[in-house]
Structure formats: C-alpha cells, structure tokens
Amino acid sequence: MTKTNWSRFSKLALALVVLLSALAGPVGAVSVASENVPNESQVGSQVTATATLDELYRNPQLESWTLAGETDLEDVTWTVTYYDQTGAKVDQQSFDGQNFSGAQVAAGDGTSEVEISVTGTVPEVEAYSYDPAQTFTLISLDQTREGGSSNDIDTWTAHHYTEDSAAARAELDSAQAAIQSASGANTQQAQQTFNNAVEAFNGEEFNLATNLANEAETSANQAQQSSQTTQLLIYAAGGLLVVALIAGGFLYWRSQQTTYDKLG
Known part of the structure; x- marks a missing residue:
C-alpha cells in the first residue's frame, strides 16, 4: 500500500470511528454504589427501599443531568439526598407520588453521591403466579440529559404476597x-x-x-x-x-x- 493510499485509508477509518461514536450516543454515566431493597413484602405493609448512586459524571461533557424515579408502591414519599466527596450532605429534596422528576444532579454543586429512598405501601397483586413468583416494581431510576435523551439506571422488583x-x-x-x-x-x-x-x-x-x-x-x-x-x-x-x-x-x-x- 502506497503512502497516499494509506493516508486515505487512515482518514476513512477515523471518519467511520467518529460516525459510529455519534450513532452509539453517550454511555450511561451512573453506577449503583449500594442498595437496601427488600426481596419480598406483604400486601398492605409499608416498606422503604434505598439506592445510592456514584460515578455520576463519567462522561467529561456531562456535568449535570436530571434524575427521575418510578414505583408501584402506593401513598409514596421519595427522599433524594445529595452528598459531596467527604460524605457531607449537600442538599435534600422530597417528592410525593409514584413518579418524580426534576432532581438536578450537578458537578457544580459539589455532588458526588446521590441517595434515593422511597417509602410506600405494597400494592395488591394483579395476577398471581407460582413460578415465576409475581412481582412489582419497587424502584425504577432514569437519567435524563439535556435534550431529552435518557438512560435506564436500574430497576428493582420485589415479590408481594398475602397471608393466604x-x-x-x-x-x-x-x-x-x-x-x-x-x-x-x-x-x-x-x-x-x-x-x-x-x-x-x-x-x-x-x-x-x-x-x-x-x-x-x-x-x-x-x-x-x-x-x-x-x-x-x-x-x-x-x-x-x-x-x-x-x-x-x-x-x-x-x-x-x-x-x-x-x-x-
């Protein structure tokens, strides 16, 4: 291969890499540091589930984003707590309802970890199943970036049951x-x-x-x-x-x- 052909090939390869990167979009920038989520709960009981997120800004261009959550629990209260690198609390927000959005996560605020806690009542079972056992969504978290694109962070489900x-x-x-x-x-x-x-x-x-x-x-x-x-x-x-x-x-x-x- 001549020097000219090699130069053309290199430029073409670089263009393909850039194109594929653009099509793939940004990689999810959040990981789950810890979780305290029950595996099963009785219908009508009140439960609390907690998840902590870290590595919030893996993408250097992503310095802020919005956190959203969803649950099948009823009579729900969400608590979102922000911590800096030393573990000190930076801020705290509360939301009501099975869905919430608008929790801002920004590097400029010094936020290094985010703890999400949800408390609510275990819902009725819509359809029973022995195997696999029936479940409901306890927590589902999403990361929304500027422009409207979003990533699923993680979802936790739990088995719910009655005494009978x-x-x-x-x-x-x-x-x-x-x-x-x-x-x-x-x-x-x-x-x-x-x-x-x-x-x-x-x-x-x-x-x-x-x-x-x-x-x-x-x-x-x-x-x-x-x-x-x-x-x-x-x-x-x-x-x-x-x-x-x-x-x-x-x-x-x-x-x-x-x-x-x-x-x-």
Whole structure:
C-alpha cells in the first residue's frame, strides 16, 4: 500500500470511528454504589427501599443531568439526598407520588453521591403466579440529559404476597421438594396433582391449591416408600437366592464326599 493510499485509508477509518461514536450516543454515566431493597413484602405493609448512586459524571461533557424515579408502591414519599466527596450532605429534596422528576444532579454543586429512598405501601397483586413468583416494581431510576435523551439506571422488583397466598406457596414448595426427593420412583400421579395445585394457585384458589399440594406430597412420599420397599424385597430375594445357591453347593459337595467314601 502506497503512502497516499494509506493516508486515505487512515482518514476513512477515523471518519467511520467518529460516525459510529455519534450513532452509539453517550454511555450511561451512573453506577449503583449500594442498595437496601427488600426481596419480598406483604400486601398492605409499608416498606422503604434505598439506592445510592456514584460515578455520576463519567462522561467529561456531562456535568449535570436530571434524575427521575418510578414505583408501584402506593401513598409514596421519595427522599433524594445529595452528598459531596467527604460524605457531607449537600442538599435534600422530597417528592410525593409514584413518579418524580426534576432532581438536578450537578458537578457544580459539589455532588458526588446521590441517595434515593422511597417509602410506600405494597400494592395488591394483579395476577398471581407460582413460578415465576409475581412481582412489582419497587424502584425504577432514569437519567435524563439535556435534550431529552435518557438512560435506564436500574430497576428493582420485589415479590408481594398475602397471608393466604404465602401459606399456599409454602405447601407447594414442600410438595415440589417431596416429588424431587422421590426421584426414581413413579411420581406421575403426584406430579399431575402438583400441576393442578399450581393452576389453582395461579387462579387465586389458595385453599384448593393447599389441599392439592398436600395430596401431591402424600402421593410422592407413598411412591418413594413403595419404591424403597420394592428395592428391599429385591435385595432380600437376591440374598435368599445367594444363600440357596451356597447351601445347594454345599449339599452337593457333601453328597459327592459321601459317594467317594463308599467307593473307597
């Protein structure tokens, strides 16, 4: 390749890099430093979830942006607290409602970390599901830049339940464990009953789901016991056969010895 062609190739490659960078857009500039978010909560209970953001200005051209949040909690209060590099509080804002926006994050204010805390009431379950378990959005955070473009920072979900659904789920878990423990036995009936229990759970028929789960667990335990009994009988029969063969061999040997003695 000549020097002229190489120069043209270099310019073309540089142009492509610039074009691809422009199309890709800026990379998300925020990371989650820590979080304190419950994995599950009972419907109607009040919960608090907290997330702390740092590395707020990874892009040198991004010196300020706007934070927005969303939750499925009800009767919600948001608290956004700003800290500098020493950990000292710079500012604090409060918002009400399931959505908030307009929380300004700016390097010029000395902000190095932002803590977002949301408190509210766990909502009703719209649709129950055994596997995967039904969830709701606890916190969803977005970064909005000047011009309207935005990045999803992170989203946290949690399992929500009622007292009845939790009791039914516990029975289903126990039945499923019994079926898995009886691996190798004939658990077809137990599995079918368990499947019916799951359908009842998903249909919010928790009493029926509990009863069917108990039946499935009993069936699985009986299948395992029957399988173990059958194995013991097989082992016993095998042992008797070995003893019979040994005894028969011994008697045959004795009979042969007696015959030799008479001939002698």
